Amino acid sequence: MQIGLPKEIKDQEFRVGLTPASVKTLCQAGHAVVVETGAGAGAGFSDEDYVKAGATLVSDPAVAWAQSMVVKVKEPQLSEYEYFREDLLLFTYLHLAAERPLTEALIDRGVTAIAYETVTTPDGKLPLLTPMSIIAGRLSVQFGARYLERQQGGRGVLLGGVPGVPAGQVTILGGGVVGTEAARIAVGMGARVQILDINADRLAYLETLFGSRVELLYSSPAEIERVVPQADLLIGAVLVPGRKAPTLVSRQLVAQMQPGSVIIDVAVDQGGCIETLRPTSHSHPTYVEAGVVHFGVPNMPGATPWTATLALNNSTLPYVLKLASHGRDALTMDTALRQGLNVADRAIVHPAVHEVFPDLSDCPTPALAPN
Numbered sequence: 001m002q003i004g005l006p007k008e009i010k011d012q013e014f015r016v017g018l019t020p021a022s023v024k025t026l027c028q029a030g031h032a033v034v035v036e037t038g039a040g041a042g043a044g045f046s047d048e049d050y051v052k053a054g055a056t057l058v059s060d061p062a063v064a065w066a067q068s069m070v071v072k073v074k075e076p077q078l079s080e081y082e083y084f085r086e087d088l089l090l091f092t093y094l095h096l097a098a099e100r101p102l103t104e105a106l107i108d109r110g111v112t113a114i115a116y117e118t119v120t121t122p123d124g125k126l127p128l129l130t131p132m133s134i135i136a137g138r139l140s141v142q143f144g145a146r147y148l149e150r151q152q153g154g155r156g157v158l159l160g161g162v163p164g165v166p167a168g169q170v171t172i173l174g175g176g177v178v179g180t181e182a183a184r185i186a187v188g189m190g191a192r193v194q195i196l197d198i199n200a201d202r203l204a205y206l207e208t209l210f211g212s213r214v215e216l217l218y219s220s221p222a223e224i225e226r227v228v229p230q231a232d233l234l235i236g237a238v239l240v241p242g243r244k245a246p247t248l249v250s251r252q253l254v255a256q257m258q259p260g261s262v263i264i265d266v267a268v269d270q271g272g273c274i275e276t277l278r279p280t281s282h283s284h285p286t287y288v289e290a291g292v293v294h295f296g297v298p299n300m301p302g303a304t305p306w307t308a309t310l311a312l313n314n315s316t317l318p319y320v321l322k323l324a325s326h327g328r329d330a331l332t333m334d335t336a337l338r339q340g341l342n343v344a345d346r347a348i349v350h351p352a353v354h355e356v357f358p359d360l361s362d363c364p365t366p367a368l369a370p371n
Contacts (some may be wrong), residue, residue, distance in 0.1 A: 001068050004063075005039055005064060005071055006072065008042075008073055009077050012283055014305035014306050015312065016043050016309055019045060020311065021053070022313045023053040023055045033053075037059050061080075062083060065080070068087070068327075069088075069089040071316075074093055075093060084109035089327070093115060097270040097353060103348065114340040116346070118339055120241065121336045125243060128340075129315055132301045132311070135301040135307065136266045137184075139300050140264045141235070141237050143295055145233075147295060148232060148260075148261075152286075159191040160189045167191050168191050169192045171231035172194065173234070174197060174236070175237075176197075176239055187210065192364045197219055199285065224249065233264045236248075236274050238273040245267040249276075254274065257290070260293065263277060263292055264295045268296040268298050280294075281297060322337065
């Protein structure tokens with residue numbers, strides 16, 4: 001198969017969909033890879049690295065997009081919609097529940113779109129979302145500690161505190177991968193940490209990880225209303241695969257937080273769970289509302305592109321190989337990959353996305369045949 005690797009154009013997105021090592025594996029398997037010049041530079045991979053791996057370099061992104069399958073990291077941006085076409089197989093993060101224009105464009109142009117974030121194994125795991133969730137969870141506390149600094153607009157709280165002065169309070173909504181990794185870093189910094197979750201079994205598991213170092217609370221509206229005003233750093237870590245995240249923290253509740261407190265919502269690319277939080281960018285990462293610093297960068301792992309690209313490729317390459325070797329037949333061969341299919345045959349085919357946009361599709365069963 002002919003595989004295209006365009007350069008990411010989202011603001012300060014330095015990750016790349018395929019490493020040179022992944023390209024070499026694909027080429028050795030008999031596939032051809034076309035790489036846009038500079039695609040890997042931000043992650044530390046030169047054009048020469050890709051040539052040595054067997055890729056063909058092109059300077060025009062349209063040529064990379066013209067291949068049978070395109071592998072990316074982030075959802076296509078508006079200027080890339082012009083490359084959509086009926087015989088295109090697109091494999092990337094999509095987060096369509098928060099992207100109606102992108103969803104409409106994929107349907108209108110007949111793209112077969114497979115989303116990393118909804119590839120789901122039979123045991124319910126999300127193998128292509130997990131590595132980025134780990135990184136985002138850890139980064140959320142690093143960024144939070146930074147924006148709590150007075151020079152960054154925060155209230156001047158040191159998360160770890162010092163002898164005689166209380167440590168900062170980190171409150172995490174959601175005890176999944178993101179929340180667990182955020183707690184791990186926050187505990188390491190010496191902060192006081194709370195995790196709220198609606199799954200009692202998950203809370204019990206988290207106790208085996210953290211013991212008494214983390215306060216584990218059952219999430220309810222009343223409990224959220226009690227703890228949020230006390231948080232120095234509030235982290236949204238709620239995930240509903242394929243769906244928009246529910247709003248757990250209202251605008252009125254945000255207004256009760258201390259001025260200079262910080263909110264980071266890792267689920268902002270799925271709509272976020274905090275009413276006042278909107279997407280920002282690495283160039284302009286924060287804004288202040290109700291006196292609280294809001295950080296809503298949806299491609300947070302893009303800040304550590306070398307680590308993130310390697311971690312992502314470790315997980316995505318086996319699926320890329322299957323798609324390259326078998327086309328759409330791979331979706332019938334691999335049930336986890338089939339769960340990643342969001343749009344096909346000019347229709348939404350993922351039930352969770354269909355729930356968000358019922359007016360866009362009758363959610364039919366696609367005709368899974370090779371392209």
